[in-house]
Amino acid sequence: MVYYTKTTSSKDGHKICSKCFREKGINEFYNQKGSRDGKRSSCTECVKKYNKAKGRINLRKYYSKNPHKAINKIVGRDIIIAERTPAWADKSILRWYAEQAITLTNITGISYSVDHEIPLVGKYVSGLNVGDNLQIITTEKNTQKSMSYKLDSYI
Numbered sequence: 001m002v003y004y005t006k007t008t009s010s011k012d013g014h015k016i017c018s019k020c021f022r023e024k025g026i027n028e029f030y031n032q033k034g035s036r037d038g039k040r041s042s043c044t045e046c047v048k049k050y051n052k053a054k055g056r057i058n059l060r061k062y063y064s065k066n067p068h069k070a071i072n073k074i075v076g077r078d079i080i081i082a083e084r085t086p087a088w089a090d091k092s093i094l095r096w097y098a099e100q101a102i103t104l105t106n107i108t109g110i111s112y113s114v115d116h117e118i119p120l121v122g123k124y125v126s127g128l129n130v131g132d133n134l135q136i137i138t139t140e141k142n143t144q145k146s147m148s149y150k151l152d153s154y155i
Ligand SMILES: [Zn+2]
Pocket: 017, 018, 019, 020, 021, 022, 042, 043, 044, 045, 046
């Protein structure tokens, strides 16, 4: 039976994680300057788990400040799109936009997506899923837009 008293024993290329107490190869630990063996005390897996949990907490804080964004996540994009598509919307136009985005992506090798000029779930105003509210922009631009959106400009 082997008893471990220390978590830092990296001489044999192995080390015991201080979080999950599993013995792992030294390359499964991130480097940390200033520590005795130059490695962190918990393994990469545990560090990742910790960061993920921290990320979730930050996300919750963000959503409590931006509840309209949380609706997108909770309700689900498909349901929102269905709800924001009026009966009179021309479905062939919506399809056309989706096809154009795919075609552009294939031709240019740059990812394009269909964007709603006025977001479907906005802070003050919500747009509809109709042709007049659609535009094709790069996915990169789309992501930037959703991150820095100034909905106040639509009042
Ligand atoms: Zn661990």
